[in-house]
Amino acid sequence: MVEVQPSIADIWGWLADVPDPEIPVISVVDLGIIRDVTREGGTVVVAITPTYSGCPATSVISMEVEAALRANGVEDFELRRQISPAWTTDWISDAGRAKLEAYGIAPPQAAGGPERCPHCGSGHVERISQFGSTPCKAQWRCRDCLEPFDYFKCI
């Protein structure tokens, strides 16, 4: 029997279906934490970078990536933890940013605060706290629709 090795593009495609455990609306690829997929000999090597060094989701993400590879018949793989260059929210894809906003989380902005309320679109927003429900988010509120919302911190 001839074993057909999946292409690197196939693997990227599978990983694009692995949701972030804390924000399941975006995938680990949208989040920009899958840094590389390569093949070394017969081994598929996936380089993953943590968002925040203490983020508890990191180990869950590794498990889910592993499950996705196994589900597609890849048994010979290595998950490599890569901390440099350090993750930046600039690596979140445009699709990922749009999905975040549709989900009610304002995407990161270089200015350091959300551009607009993800619920009503008003630019009249204020910060409640620099930190939020996960290490990657801060709490803001809209002064027009009065709804609180999460803002994805820009780092």
Place this chain on the structure above:
Amino acid sequence: MADPQFQFLLRMGDNTLVLGHRVSEWCGHAPVLEEDIALANTALDLIGQTQMWLRLAGEVEGQGRTADDLAMLRDAWDFRNVLLVEQPNGDFGQTILRQYLFDAWHDLMLAGLRESSERRVAEIAEKASKEVRYHLERSADTVIGLGDGTNESHGRMQAALDLLWPFVGEMLAPDDLDRELGKAGIAPDLEAIAADYHRNVRAVLTDATLEIPADPFTHLGGKSGARHSEHLGHMLTQMQWLQRAYPGATW
């Protein structure tokens, strides 16, 4: 060079471990929910950084000790954190001031370590410095808010500064180990950091309407391990209890 580097990595990792544990003691007790979450997130970042520093320390030591072994199975005299971070939380203001005094040093230290001649040190510093920049922004703002706040908050912050200021010097005064690592290009020159530290901290404390104590007395003995305060041992009885009672327990 393996041993000085191991000691240095313990200093970095023990600072973040001990402060991370101290700050986590607030979880569920902070004055308002937002502050509770902020403190827990800060603690989480620090514990995450600890994992990187102590993992590398274990690798450099080469005796097969993991980050968990180093964190949970050493006794007080083997810890190399500065005395500032093991001081008890006190009230919320004292916790925030301790955080600020440490963050202001940590931020400068990590900026220097990003240029380290040891690649693995530079990589950890690059990752940690992004988180610490954020801690510093928050702790500085909060120190100013509370210092230049009500009579009550101002009084508490001044009392906290009087209490904690004698612990600042230990972070900034180089000992033989610091000088050796500085010469090797592994760590930055602490004297250069001290100048920036004093300038930055003086500006924030002036905005906070707080007065730096005139007495230059400095407590030493944490980072060398020669003389930790009694508080560290009490903290370790809490932090290490499970691994001491059930050695090797996992779940």
